[in-house]
Amino acid sequence: MAAGTKRMVERHVIVRNLKSLEALGAVTDICSDKTGTLTQGKMVVRRAWIPAKGTYSVGESNEPFNPTEGDLDFDPKPPREINFKEVEKEKRPAVEYAELLEDNSYLEDYLNVASLANLATVHQSNGEWNARGDPTEIAMQVFASRFDWNRKRWTEGDNASWKQVAEFPFDSDVKKMSVIFHDSRNDQNHVFTKGAVERVIQSCSHVRFSDSDEPVEVTEDFRNEVLENMEALAALGLRVLALAGRAWDEPVDVVEDIKRSDVENDLTFRGLIGLYDPPRLESADSVRQCHEAGISVHMLTGDHPGTAQAIAKEVGILPNMKGVAKDIADSMVMTASQFDKLSEDEIDKLPVLPLVVARCAPQTKVRMIEALHRRKCFAAMTGDGVNDSPSLKRADVGIAMGQAGSDVAKDASDIVLTDDNFASILNAVEEGRRMFDNIQKFILHLLAENIAQACTLLIGLAFKDSNSLSVFPLAPVEIIWVIMITSGLPDMGLGFERATPGILQRPPQSLKRGVFTLEVLCDMVVYGLWVAALCLCSFVLVVYVWSDGIQGQNCNESYSAECDNVFRGRATTFACLTWFALFLAWEMVDMRRSFFRMQPDSKKYFTQWAIDVWRNQFLFWSIIAGFITIFPTLYIPVINTVVFKHTGISWEWGIVFVETFLFFAGVEAWKWGKRVFFRRRAAKMGESKDDLEAKVFGKYMTMSREVTTSREDSEKDGEKVSQ
Numbered sequence: 001m002a003a004g005t006k007r008m009v010e011r012h013v014i015v016r017n018l019k020s021l022e023a024l025g026a027v028t029d030i031c032s033d034k035t036g037t038l039t040q041g042k043m044v045v046r047r048a049w050i051p052a053k054g055t056y057s058v059g060e061s062n063e064p065f066n067p068t069e070g071d072l073d074f075d076p077k078p079p080r081e082i083n084f085k086e087v088e089k090e091k092r093p094a095v096e097y098a099e100l101l102e103d104n105s106y107l108e109d110y111l112n113v114a115s116l117a118n119l120a121t122v123h124q125s126n127g128e129w130n131a132r133g134d135p136t137e138i139a140m141q142v143f144a145s146r147f148d149w150n151r152k153r154w155t156e157g158d159n160a161s162w163k164q165v166a167e168f169p170f171d172s173d174v175k176k177m178s179v180i181f182h183d184s185r186n187d188q189n190h191v192f193t194k195g196a197v198e199r200v201i202q203s204c205s206h207v208r209f210s211d212s213d214e215p216v217e218v219t220e221d222f223r224n225e226v227l228e229n230m231e232a233l234a235a236l237g238l239r240v241l242a243l244a245g246r247a248w249d250e251p252v253d254v255v256e257d258i259k260r261s262d263v264e265n266d267l268t269f270r271g272l273i274g275l276y277d278p279p280r281l282e283s284a285d286s287v288r289q290c291h292e293a294g295i296s297v298h299m300l301t302g303d304h305p306g307t308a309q310a311i312a313k314e315v316g317i318l319p320n321m322k323g324v325a326k327d328i329a330d331s332m333v334m335t336a337s338q339f340d341k342l343s344e345d346e347i348d349k350l351p352v353l354p355l356v357v358a359r360c361a362p363q364t365k366v367r368m369i370e371a372l373h374r375r376k377c378f379a380a381m382t383g384d385g386v387n388d389s390p391s392l393k394r395a396d397v398g399i400a401m402g403q404a405g406s407d408v409a410k411d412a413s414d415i416v417l418t419d420d421n422f423a424s425i426l427n428a429v430e431e432g433r434r435m436f437d438n439i440q441k442f443i444l445h446l447l448a449e450n451i452a453q454a455c456t457l458l459i460g461l462a463f464k465d466s467n468s469l470s471v472f473p474l475a476p477v478e479i480i481w482v483i484m485i486t487s488g489l490p491d492m493g494l495g496f497e498r499a500t501p502g503i504l505q506r507p508p509q510s511l512k513r514g515v516f517t518l519e520v521l522c523d524m525v526v527y528g529l530w531v532a533a534l535c536l537c538s539f540v541l542v543v544y545v546w547s548d549g550i551q552g553q554n555c556n557e558s559y560s561a562e563c564d565n566v567f568r569g570r571a572t573t574f575a576c577l578t579w580f581a582l583f584l585a586w587e588m589v590d591m592r593r594s595f596f597r598m599q600p601d602s603k604k605y606f607t608q609w610a611i612d613v614w615r616n617q618f619l620f621w622s623i624i625a626g627f628i629t630i631f632p633t634l635y636i637p638v639i640n641t642v643v644f645k646h647t648g649i650s651w652e653w654g655i656v657f658v659e660t661f662l663f664f665a666g667v668e669a670w671k672w673g674k675r676v677f678f679r680r681r682a683a684k685m686g687e688s689k690d691d692l693e694a695k696v697f698g699k700y701m702t703m704s705r706e707v708t709t710s711r712e713d714s715e716k717d718g719e720k721v722s723q
């Protein structure tokens with residue numbers, strides 16, 4: 001286990017709780033957050049909308065922090081009227097920043113919020129652009145810097161015109177952040193607020209249009225217009241924030257006396273900003289691998305449903321929704337407020353749990369875990385925030401982020417991802433399954449050996465001398481030797497086996513069932529009986545067939561000339577048992593594939609087994625050791641006859657060789673039978689690689705046609721899920 005933990009560190013996983021590795025192998029559902037885990041967490045501003053002006057678009061750039069990279073494009077239309085797909089193809093000439101700022105107080109107001117309601121710093125040192133702070137805020141600071149509106153320019157140096165008076169920090173419940181700034185040029189204070197659009201728009205009472213200088217009152221129509229524009233941006237996968245501000249005439253002498261609710265009230269709407277946080281390159285592939293491994297992936301995010309849905313589609317958590325009926329889409333994507341409104345009973349009655357939950361609060365994550373538990377699922381949950389710890393503790397495997405995560409979250413977690421990357425979860429799952437597998441192989445090998453010995457001894461009671469006393473085919477010291485030396489070390493060696501190919505292409509293990517699956521039980525009996533049969537056979541051949549039966553007395557106790565054939569028979573049985581125990585360990589490396597073809601994709605048809613055998617050095621040398629130590633026990637005088645109650649053999653080795661061949665043939669035949677059985681069963685259930693999407697999302701598709709009516713009722717309540 002310790003060796004496994006070290007290798008895990010190389011694969012970006014710190015295991016804090018060893019027991020969780022076992023649980024990881026059994027995980028059926030992963031609930032992941034979005035920002036930084038499925039996505040890169042490096043945001044860039046793509047669009048900005050100012051109602052009086054229109055939509056600004058920033059072109060792609062390879063340097064997210066560099067405000068001089070990426071062209072700017074301006075379109076007087078609002079986002080909801082722009083067909084972004086077509087515009088992208090058109091390629092208009094870029095516009096100049098300075099030109100846009102000329103005589104444009106709207107843009108200035110907007111940039112003040114973007115730059116000052118913002119704690120991030122963006123600066124250039126040695127030609128490199130660096131940034132510090134929250135990714136959302138960094139992106140906005142970079143955007144402001146494009147217009148030379150960097151916070152530094154206004155707040156630092158001798159003639160700094162803006163000075164911060166108060167700050168109301170971001171909070172994932174309020175989903176807003178506000179500051180009060182003093183403008184020394186006219187000795188006036190200003191409030192700047194940014195945050196989730198639904199929240200900020202509720203705090204806005206005014207907006208400025210191009211036809212008048214004075215702000216006009218916000219109407220319900222305008223609020224809807226803002227929401228439509230937000231949705232147009234969110235559909236592009238952008239995180240959308242609203243910017244707002246106003247003059248602040250109340251006193252600011254005692255900052256503690258200023259009420260947040262007063263500040264974030266009666267604001268003038270300045271515009272929207274759309275930030276893109278590209279999915280990690282590995283995410284889509286990892287999600288597909290999870291699906292192959294029979295693991296469902298859910299995304300629980302604080303973001304808006306439109307944004308969440310667009311990103312979920314990009315990484316494959318949601319199928320391509322083209323042509324998917326609305327009720328199906330609704331069952332896949334929910335908002336936290338919808339989910340939290342359902343009682344536990346109602347959640348349990350949902351045919352399936354949602355794949356995406358947007359606008360998530362920490363409590364929503366806990367309810368999701370509990371809903372999964374009630375469905376007998378095994379859930380892993382990621383989290384980074386301080387208030388994620390309840391859900392991390394509740395999950396079967398709590399996963400914290402090493403870089404972006406808070407210490408509280410790490411303390412509550414079972415494993416920590418040092419690279420914050422969703423893909424690393426798969427490494428942990430693979431390790432969990434590998435450990436489970438190896439324990440299973442270890443136990444199977446041990447118990448099959450025990451069955452073999454027990455049967456050999458029990459059936460061997462039938463061998464009797466002339467006094468009708470049983471003559472044992474195996475002596476006590478021989479048995480202890482096989483248990484402790486020849487199979488003990490290889491048993492341990494099996495613990496070091498690497499993951500078998502395809503370990504992530506099969507369904508999760510069931511921890512309730514444990515290692516004793518039906519397959520293991522059958523294997524155990526079959527291998528045990530086969531070894532016992534061969535061992536008994538060798539004894540019979542030596543003592544009865546090629547010799548004249550049991551003539552001596554007391555052959556269990558001491559060597560005599562009459563007992564010589566019994567002693568040789570025992571030696572042969574012992575040699576067989578030892579060799580089979582050793583070779584069985586190699587056969588156990590893969591429980592289904594042939595020992596001679598454990599790498600299905602290998603082109604080395606005749607030598608691959610040797611490579612496989614050499615890879616696990618501990619197992620290799622313990623088997624060699626078992627092989628070699630048999631000779632001293634057979635041929636050193638006194639040790640052989642007095643201690644082991646057997647004697648050196650010669651032609652009897654022929655029996656051992658032939659039976660070894662039969663042993664392999666038998667085990668290989670059984671494995672082949674198993675492969676045929678499982679292949680037939682898979683074919684019967686219609687499993688194949690191509691219909692992965694149907695397998696994963698099929699239940700959503702079929703389900704929702706059945707319950708269409710009941711969901712339509714709930715929709716009349718005005719609860720719209722996504723758009």
Ligand SMILES: Nc1ncnc2c1ncn2[C@@H]1O[C@H](COP(=O)(O)OP(=O)(O)OP(=O)(O)O)[C@@H](O)[C@H]1O
Pocket residue numbers: 033034035036134136137170172175176177194195196197239240241300301302303304
């Ligand atoms: N620094 C900020 N200032 C103001 N509002 C913010 C800030 N950061 C985020 N928001 C708003 O709050 C919402 C939720 O953000 P939050 O940080 O809680 O989600 P998240 O945890 O980053 O999402 P995920 O769960 O995908 O990681 C965002 O969609 C955005 O509207």
Ligand code: NA
Pocket residue numbers: 033034035302384385
């Ligand atoms: Na988060």
